[in-house]
Amino acid sequence: MISPPAPSAATRITRPKGPLVIAIExxxxxxxxxxxxxxxxxxxxxxxxxxxxxxxxxxxxxGKSTLMxxxxxxxxxxxxxxxxxxxxxxxxVDDELAAIxxxxxxxxxxxxNLLPRADALRNVELPLVYAGMPxxxxxxxxxxxxxxxxxxxxxxxxxxxxxxxxxxRVAVARALVNHPSxxxxxxxxxxxxxxxxxxxxxxxxxxxxRGNTIIVVTHEEDIARHARxxxxxxxxxxxxxxxA
Amino acid sequence: xxRVVYELNESVRIAFEQIRAHKMRSxxxxxxxxxxxxxxTLMGMAIAGINTSFESSLAVLxxxxxxxxxxxxxxxxxxxxxxxxxxxxxxxxxxxxRIIESTPNSELMIAVPMLARSATVKVGENSVNxxxxxxxxxxxxxxxxxxxxxxRLFTETESDAARPVCVVGSDVxxxxxxxxxxxxxxxxxxxxRFRVIGVLARQGDFLGIFSLDDQMIIPLxxxxxxxxxxxxxxxxxxxxxxxxxxxxxxxxELIGDMRRVRGEKPGERDSFSINEQQAFKEQLDxxxxxxxxxxxxxxxxxxxxxxxxxxxxxxxxVKERTKEIGTRKALGARRRSILLQFLxxxxxxxxxxxxxxxxxxxxLAFAIKIAMPALPVExxxxxxxxxxxxxxxxxxxxxFAPAWGASRLDPVVALRYE
Numbered sequence: 054m055i056s057p058p059a060p061s062a063a064t065r066i067t068r069p070k071g072p073l074v075i076a077i078e079x080x081x082x083x084x085x086x087x088x089x090x091x092x093x094x095x096x097x098x099x100x101x102x103x104x105x106x107x108x109x110x111x112x113x114x115x116g117k118s119t120l121m122x123x124x125x126x127x128x129x130x131x132x133x134x135x136x137x138x139x140x141x142x143x144x145x146v147d148d149e150l151a152a153i154x155x156x157x158x159x160x161x162x163x164x165x166n167l168l169p170r171a172d173a174l175r176n177v178e179l180p181l182v183y184a185g186m187p188x189x190x191x192x193x194x195x196x197x198x199x200x201x202x203x204x205x206x207x208x209x210x211x212x213x214x215x216x217x218x219x220x221x222r223v224a225v226a227r228a229l230v231n232h233p234s235x236x237x238x239x240x241x242x243x244x245x246x247x248x249x250x251x252x253x254x255x256x257x258x259x260x261x262x263r264g265n266t267i268i269v270v271t272h273e274e275d276i277a278r279h280a281r282x283x284x285x286x287x288x289x290x291x292x293x294x295x296x297a
Numbered sequence: 298x299x300r301v302v303y304e305l306n307e308s309v310r311i312a313f314e315q316i317r318a319h320k321m322r323s324x325x326x327x328x329x330x331x332x333x334x335x336x337x338t339l340m341g342m343a344i345a346g347i348n349t350s351f352e353s354s355l356a357v358l359x360x361x362x363x364x365x366x367x368x369x370x371x372x373x374x375x376x377x378x379x380x381x382x383x384x385x386x387x388x389x390x391x392x393x394x395r396i397i398e399s400t401p402n403s404e405l406m407i408a409v410p411m412l413a414r415s416a417t418v419k420v421g422e423n424s425v426n427x428x429x430x431x432x433x434x435x436x437x438x439x440x441x442x443x444x445x446x447x448x449r450l451f452t453e454t455e456s457d458a459a460r461p462v463c464v465v466g467s468d469v470x471x472x473x474x475x476x477x478x479x480x481x482x483x484x485x486x487x488x489x490r491f492r493v494i495g496v497l498a499r500q501g502d503f504l505g506i507f508s509l510d511d512q513m514i515i516p517l518x519x520x521x522x523x524x525x526x527x528x529x530x531x532x533x534x535x536x537x538x539x540x541x542x543x544x545x546x547x548x549x550e551l552i553g554d555m556r557r558v559r560g561e562k563p564g565e566r567d568s569f570s571i572n573e574q575q576a577f578k579e580q581l582d583x584x585x586x587x588x589x590x591x592x593x594x595x596x597x598x599x600x601x602x603x604x605x606x607x608x609x610x611x612x613x614x615v616k617e618r619t620k621e622i623g624t625r626k627a628l629g630a631r632r633r634s635i636l637l638q639f640l641x642x643x644x645x646x647x648x649x650x651x652x653x654x655x656x657x658x659x660x661l662a663f664a665i666k667i668a669m670p671a672l673p674v675e676x677x678x679x680x681x682x683x684x685x686x687x688x689x690x691x692x693x694x695x696x697f698a699p700a701w702g703a704s705r706l707d708p709v710v711a712l713r714y715e
């Protein structure tokens with residue numbers, strides 16, 4: 054696989070840290086698998102500020118997915134603290150978590166996860182439906198988000214009428230449409246060829262430059278190199294946390 | 298609040314996309330509901346029809362007539378006391394009429410004696426079995442609720458003179474003199490010949506159980522002369538009242554009059570029964586309700602099977618779209634949103650079935666009315682609305698368990714589902 058070109062260190066601008074978005078402290082997550090207890094996370098502490106570009110890496114079984122689910126408010130820790138923009142996520146119930154995901158987090162999945170029977174516009178409108186936005190406003194916002202990712206002329210195409218890269222762009226537009234605090238991408242190039250993958254990573258770089266906070270979960274070094282900070286997990290613990 | 302409207306809107310869109318995407322399976326699922334709704338709606342129409350026929354048949358009995366008889370229409374517990382009562386004789390009518398005439402502001406109009414037995418009427422080789430033969434006076438004209446097809450009732454003079462004349466029901470006339478007028482023709486009962494002077498208009502039958510059109514009415518004197526003997530003891534007196542809204546008062550007055558005629562002392566029990574249509578109705582009501590409940594239960598089973606079909610398909614739909622549910626939850630769908638989505642889907646299928654069902658049931662009811670007018674089937678807008686509501690309710694009931702399950706899915710597990 055040809056690696057997409059990463060911007061050279063010289064072109065990077067170091068910025069002052071923005072306000073704190075995510076603060077997790079000593080987070081432990083246990084799973085019960087039959088009689089066995091799996092320690093997916095053994096005590097992880099992490100702080101993420103606004104307009105950071107972070108990659109989370111690690112081999113399978115390292116707790117990478119569990120940490121991502123936790124950061125995405127899809128799951129809550131067994132013990133430890135998790136604060137999202139100052140709110141205590143660890144104590145939230147299902148519907149409160151749903152509200153946080155809706156407003157604060159934009160998901161980009163490896164498998165795109167678009168609704169197959171809905172066109173690009175409706176797919177992008179979906180988070181706004183759950184946010185309770187009137188139809189006319191939804192439409193305007195969704196069209197703008199699609200235009201931002203370069204799909205302004207494809208708004209009425211269904212997923213099966215779009216290429217893989219275009220599908221992932223629709224997913225990115227969907228992640229952006231509700232102006233979330235973070236964009237959480239899980240192996241965003243995993244189902245794309247390297248050329249298209251590079252295009253998607255370029256899009257993430259651009260979003261970062263525009264001031265978005267981006268967390269990419271990946272096992273590929275080339276992808277991680279786009280980020281400004283790389284967190285490596287091993288056996289449910291943070292093995293290293295350094296600037297890229 | 299507005300969010301619920303947007304989510305509902307979205308749910309309806311998704312539901313119809315799903316139905317369109319899985320046409321065959323939606324049709325088959327709806328078919329279960331269609332069969333159930335057709336069965337239940339037709340049953341409802343039959344019940345409504347039976348009620349109407351009951352009402353109209355009872356109206357023929359006359360809702361402004363009291364019947365003075367030896368036996369009450371409700372079966373008594375102490376039947377022996379009733380059996381020992383003295384018989385009601387036709388002459389009582391004359392006594393009653395004398396009292397009614399001398400009572401100022403009487404609630405009662407007139408008392409008419411009736412004798413009855415079953416008979417076989419013959420004309421040459423033709424005969425009609427099991428008709429109801431009545432003996433009465435010319436006063437019966439005041440009680441008659443139905444018109445004459447042709448001819449007339451006998452006069453007071455004819456009845457006093459025991460003239461051998463008769464009025465017959467339309468079925469009797471048609472059976473004995475098919476295709477021509479029966480007026481002035483002769484009919485024979487037990488060797489006695491009667492001249493037909495009137496034919497009653499057709500009244501139709503009662504649920505096909507008994508006909509009101511095979512009767513024969515002859516003068517009381519003739520009845521007593523030719524068929525008298527023990528039968529004259531089994532008379533009844535029909536008393537027409539002036540105002541049917543004052544039935545109770547009229548009944549009180551009649552009881553007093555009868556006690557006077559019979560010379561009963563205060564404290565002594567009545568030696569007669571006053572019957573009225575209402576009592577008959579009260580007796581039939583529980584039977585009618587029983588039939589209706591049993592019918593609705595059996596047809597309800599068909600609808601139940603339809604509901605199971607919907608439940609099953611909704612479970613399949615939830616399973617197939619587990620990953621989609623995960624995605625929606627990740628994008629911010631609450632439990633309620635997911636619940637609503639699948640409920641709308643099951644209700645949509647059920648409502649489509651319900652609409653087709655009531656359409657089909659209405660068409661069937663229409664066809665039955667044309668092909669078999671004797672069957673009591675009656676459609677009404679209220680019944681169709683109820684049918685729709687029942688189908689919507691079926692959708693909610695059947696879809697609830699799978700939709701609830703879907704709403705409770707863990708988003709992490711749902712997203713990982715392949």
